Structure formats: C-alpha cells, structure tokens
Amino acid sequence: MLTVLLILIPLVAGLVTFGLKGSGPKTLALIASVASLAVTVGALFQYRTAPESVQFSASWIPQLGARFSVGLDGMGMMLCLLTAISFLLIFVVIYGRNYERSNSFYGLMLLSQAGLTGVFTAYDAMLFYVFWELALIPVYFLCSLWGGEKRIPVTFKFFVYTFTGSLLMLVGIIYIYLQSPDKSFSYASFTAGNIDAHTQSWLFWLFFAAFAIKMPIFPFHTWQPDTYEQSPTPVTMVLSGIMVKMGLFGVMRWLLPVLPKGADMWSDAAIVLSIIGIVYASCIAIVQSDFKRLIAYSSIAHIGLMSAAIFANNEQSLQGVLIQLFNHGINIIGLWIIVEIIQDRLKVKNLNDLGGIAQYAPRMAIFLVIISLANIGLPLTNGFIGEFLMFSGLFQFNPWFMAVAGLGIILAAVYTLNMVQKVIFGQSNQLTETTTDLKGNEVLVLSVIVVLIIALGVYPKPMLDLVSSTTELVNKVY
C-alpha cells in the first residue's frame, strides 16, 4: 500500500494545488514533498524487512489483462528515493521565488512527480506506458509556460521526439503482449522469455528508440540541450536529475530482462552509440560558453557512460550504473541549483560574463567546487565509486570500449574545471561584484547535497546492498 501512497500523495496534492491561491501552492508542495519523502523512507524500511509487503496489485482492465501492479525492488526503491529527495530539495530552493500563476506551476510539478514515481514502480507494461507518457505532459506545459524565449518550438520538438519514441515502444509492447502465454501485461509474463531470437532482434529497436530518445543517446539527443537551456531551472532539474533516469531505468526493467537475446545481439551497436555520445558531447561541452548548455552536454556524456555500462551488462557495470543513477541525480541537481542561484542574482548565463564570484560569495564557491569535483568523479566523492564500477565492467566486456569511453573522464575534467574557473575565479566584473552569498534555504539544500556526496563517496555500501537484488535479477535472465 505504501507504494500506492507514493503515487497518490503528489497526484492528489498536485490536483488540489491547482485550486489554491497566494502562498498556498508552494506551502502545499513543500508539505507534499516532505510527506512523499517520509513515505519513501517508510517504504525503504518496510522493503528491507519484508520485500513482498511493498508490492500491490489490483484489477484494472480485465478485458485486456492489464492490472494496476506497482511494487519496488532495489532499483525502483532507489529511484523513488531520488525522486522524493530531489523534489523536496527543488521546492526548498525555489521557496523564495514567486512564479506567475504559481498554482499551475506547483500543480504541474507535483503531477510530474506522480508520473515519475509511477514509472519507477510500475510492474505492468500497460501501466508503465501510461505513466511514461503521463510524466511527459506536465513537463511539457511547465517548459512551455515558464521557459525562455524560444521555449515553444523547443519544448514542442522535445515532446514530438519523445512521443514518437513512446509510440514505437507501444508497438513493441503490443507485440510482446500478443506473444505472452496468458495475454497479460504483467512483468512476469513479459519476462517469460518465449520470444525467438529473430523477433527479439527487431523488437529491441522499438524499445531502444523510446529509451534512447529519453536518455538521450547520440544521435537522438538533439532535443536535449535546447530543452535544458530553455526550461525554467527547477524543471531542468527534474528533467536532468530524474527524467533522464526513466530511459536508463526503462532499459534495465523493460529491455534487458524482456528481450535478453535482442539486447545481447545489439549490445555492441548500443555501446558504440553511447560512447560516440560521450566523446562528442564532452567535446561540445568544452567549447560551450552558455552555463546551462555546458551542463546539458555534460549530462549527455554522463548518461552515455551509464548507457554503455548497462549494455555491457555484467554485474559490476550494472552495480555501477545503479548507484550512479542516484549519484548523478544528486550531483546534477546540485549544479543546477547553483546555476539557478547565479541566474536569479545576476540574470546572465554566459560564462564569459561571469568571474570572480569566489570573492563575493565564498560559500557558493565552495559548494560549486565540491559538486563539480563529484561531477568529475574524484575519489571520496559519490561520483567516483559508480564510475569506477562502470569502467571496470566495461573493461571486462571489451577493453577498447573502455579505453575510448575513458576519454570522457579526462574531457569531463577539462570542461568542468574550466567552468569552475570561469565562474568563481578570475577577474570579477561590475556585474559579478554585486553577487550576494547564499541564503539560509540555499545553504541548507546545498549542504544536504554535499553531505550526500561525501557520505556516499566514503561509504557506498548501503547503496550497493540496496541495489544488489536488482543486478541479480537482471543477470539471472542470461
């Protein structure tokens, strides 16, 4: 039941929020996100003591064999935790801001949280598809209503891109459904494995299209930098911190176990695409002068590595991906929060207009440095352990892949440190002299992020334990 509650809290709160006025929406959003986090933590404890108790299944469309089945495994648990934490952090950071039509803004934010949680918990392919689409709609409106100047064409492109991918996946789902022995959408019958290798090889691409667009993997990534740049920063945090995880999650939940032979057949192709993405995006990130676009491209590079590791598909690489799902979310949200703060104070996002902020906002500078180092994956930060495992897994799969992908680390250091240097060091100018340091709520949020970064970097064991059940599950199919 707790799992259902996880979806219901943001859903109901979101719908109620539309009817509120004044400071009601942001207060309710904050309360709802605290409640979600509390329920998630409750579910975590329940999951550790009795894993079956977090599963829930009810009849939905009996004529089709679709059921409302939700549940949590290690991976789902962790992503729900990430979702709950991220939304809480986002709501705390933007508490001081005043959005036009804030009731719609917070309402849509909460609805997107409900959709995302649904995606991470669905154990029925039809339900998964419904949530998959549902998470997209609020984000579309959020970007289009509160985004930058070019928001309308950009978010529209984003929507059409992802919708096309989803529809292809729908065809795949229908096909597998018709092959399933008991004509149902349940996870068990989808993973029953009665699809022959030839069919799997083309079904693979239908699913891969949807997930690759969402992640995004080269060459399906063209919507992403524009969308991240044009979206209001809180939405960018949702997009880059959580929503891209939908693609990776989709591969691990609905592609590898459902079409193991297809995935095996095409893993080289998928890894090559991912690795091209890493190198390509890193190179573009180096020459970016726009703060938001730089982080967007850096995100493509990081996701590329995770995707390559997933398709390498051995225990180490999957473990690495699973904990990186969480850590990347935390780190990138940290970076976006700093972007949001700088943009809010100085109204610029061009790196060349910035500089010398460290003198005027030392606390912000410290946080930026720590989060950036975690983004590179320095040892003792949370980024390290995941990247290490992923590279190690990729090496086992094919050393050459690992060697090329490894360029990503070096390039990441180049663009990240370059960015840090341009933003906080160097000469200050008239504009950056006016920077004020962090406020209480901002310090609080960034401290939480930094504590998570260091704690999980030094002692990742609880996280690894949590996800171990999933890696076993994915591997078992082979």
Next chain:
Amino acid sequence: MNALIFTALSGVVMMFAGLFVRNKQHIKFIAIAALLITFGANLAELSTIAAGSRTVYGMITISNFSILFNAVAFGATLLYFMLSGSAFEKVGEHVSDYFALIFFILSGITLAASFSSLLMLFLAIEIMSIPQYILAGSNKKNPKSNEASLKYFLMGSFSTGILLMGITLIYGATGTFNISELGLGEGEVSPLALCGIILLAFALSFKVSAAPFHFWTPDVYDGSPSVFTSFMATVVKAGGFIAFIRIFHIAFAGGALSAHWQLLLSIITAVTLIIGNFTAVFQQSVKRMLAYSSIAQAGFMLLSVIALNDMATKGIILYAAAYSVATIGVFAVLIKLKDYTFDGFNGLARTQPLLAVTTTIFLFSLAGIPLTAGFFAKYFVLTAAVQQGNLLWLVIVAVLCAAISVYYYFRVIIAMFFKQGEPQTSEITGGFKFMLVLTAAIVIILGVFPGLLLQFI
C-alpha cells in the same frame, strides 16, 4: 429493431414539432427527450436477445454488437444535441427540420449496424447520406454552404452508383443478397465477386473519406455550417465504418479472398494516414484542420476493417465512441469562437480557462495520449492490426502518423496556452460549461477504465 423504429418515429415527430412549437428552445428539449427515449428503447432490447442475435425477415440482424453501437451513436448524438443544439438556431429558421434530418441519419446508422442483406446496406448508406446533403446546404445564404451541398451530392451520388454496381456484381456471382449466405470466402476466388468487392470497397471508402476518395471532405466539412460538420465528421462517419467493417468481416472474410482486399485496403489505409496527417499540418483554419484530422482518424479506423479479429470489432466501437465524443467537444468550442483560424484560439486559456482545459483534453484524446479514451481506441486498433500479422509495416506507418498528428493538435494547445491574444467568443452559458466538463469527464473516464464500455461486448 426498437432503435430503427424509434429513430424514424422521432424524425417524424420532429417534423411536426416545427408546425406546433414556436419556441426553438422547446424544440431542442423535445429532440433531446426523443433521443433519450430512443436510447432507452434501444438498450431495452438488449435483454430480449439474451444470447446470439435475432434476424428480422432476413433483412436485418439485431445483435449485442449492433445494439451497443447504436447506444454509442445515440450517446454521442445526445452529447452533441446538448452541447451544440442551441447553435442550430444560428444556421436558419427551420430548427425542427434539422433535428428531424439528424434523426433520419440516425435511423440510417442503426440500419448500418444491423443489416444482413446487401439491399439493406444500400438503404442504410443512402438514408445516412441524403439528409447530409441537405444539412450541408442548410445555410442557404452562404455560397460556400451551397457549394458544399452540391459537391457532396454529386460526388455522393457517383459513389452510390459504384456501390450499386458492386452489389450487382456480387449478386451476379452468388445469386443472393444475404450477407451470411454469400459464401465468398470458401473455395476459389470468383473474379466477378472480387470486382464487386473492390467496387464496394471504393464506394465505402468514399463514404468514410479514405484517400484517394477524400477530396470532397475538406470542402464539404469546411463549407457546411460548423454545427453540422461536427455531426457529419463524427457519428455519421462512425456509421459508415460500422457498415464497412460488418460487410467485410461477415461476408468477405476467409480463405484466399481476404488477402486480395486486405492488400488493397492496406494501401488505402496507408495513403489515408499519410495524406490526412501531412495535409492537416499545413492548414491555417482549425475547422479545415479538423476535416483533415477526420481523414487521418479514418485511416486508423480502417486498420480495424483490415484486421479480421475480435479486437478489431471491439476497437471500432471504442474508436467510434472516443473519436466522436472528442471531436464533438472540439467543435462545440470552435462554434463558440468568432475566428476559426489557429490565431483565433490565441490566449483562450486566459479568457476562458475552462474551455481551454476541456479542449486540451479532447485534443489529447484525438492524439491518443494515455488516460484519455483516444489512447485505448488507438491501442485496440493497433493491437488488432498487429495480431493480424503481416501488417507490421502498416502499424509502424500508423504510429509515425500519430506522432505527426501531435503537431497539428498541439498547435491549438500552443495557441490557447502559450500565445497572447483576446479571442472573441459568443456568450458561454453555465449549462454549456457543465456539458463540456461532462464530456471531458467521459473522455477521461473511458480513458482510465475502458472496461466500462468493453464489458458489454
């Protein structure tokens, strides 16, 4: 049988109502009451044919399927009367006649859902078509309306001729009009009958505006008074499809025969989907866009004609319901606007938030976004086509076209929510708002629990 009798009687009642009732509001209430009675009488028949079906003089067969389809058509018409019935007055003086014509169309539709003889098929198509020619030209002072009527009439008669010729050839090959006794699916394929089937396919494609027989659609839908376009593009089109699917599934299925017309219809479907969707993208008027969108949606419904399985028959009912309700909703809002271009919708979300939100729900349904009725409708026809086998290419074409359809449906949403403007609307009453919310609720309820409708099939 009840449905047929009551719709025909209601039509006559409405004609006389025009003589005795002067108040146009009252005429609308009489029409709604008559439709409610018809709706009830139709459902009452469900219990009398507990299982199987009942054939009347070898001419019509009443089954669960036909009664359910009638219920969908009547339900959609009921919503249409309540949402747009008041707009009839703006078209011309003879409000009661318009209602009467719509009831006659409905009796054609009930016939289409239950014919068991080719003669009845012909009658059904004609009864559906002739009142439409009149409705298309009902705005007598507008040359575009006259043009629409004439165009529709000429082209429609031509296709009726083809339909008759097809029926003749099939009769020549088999010696019977009874669709369950034709036996065309058994044994060798008779070339004569095949010619007849192809002519029938062309004629019916014309009636449901499938490409390349769709050229009348944009002009007729655009020229006719919007309030009647709304009905022609939805319930009547669904009626055409029910005739299409019944004749092909019952009479022409089986053996080597299916493969012949399935190939032909696959090509027609692909062309319809592509032309409908691509042309809709370039429209500047929302009304014309909806005309092309109706062609595109016809492409989806054609999938269920090609797929010879249970999913297809369920799918067509769900599709008819989802598509009709959503399109009637969009048209109801469109009628209230002064400017039919996309720019006419600019800023509607600020001036009339309720209209904008409900229109968004209808457009989501047309685009096939989950949790709206349109999603499950598309899901069913796609599943039917995948299950048929060999049609995967068509399914991929269909989903790519569905992705394109997002472009033109979302242009309306973008105009309403993200652009600035002061849209001119005629007066919006509380009752209209209530009906809009109700219609949107139906779209969402069917989208979350399609089982509510499917359990009857």
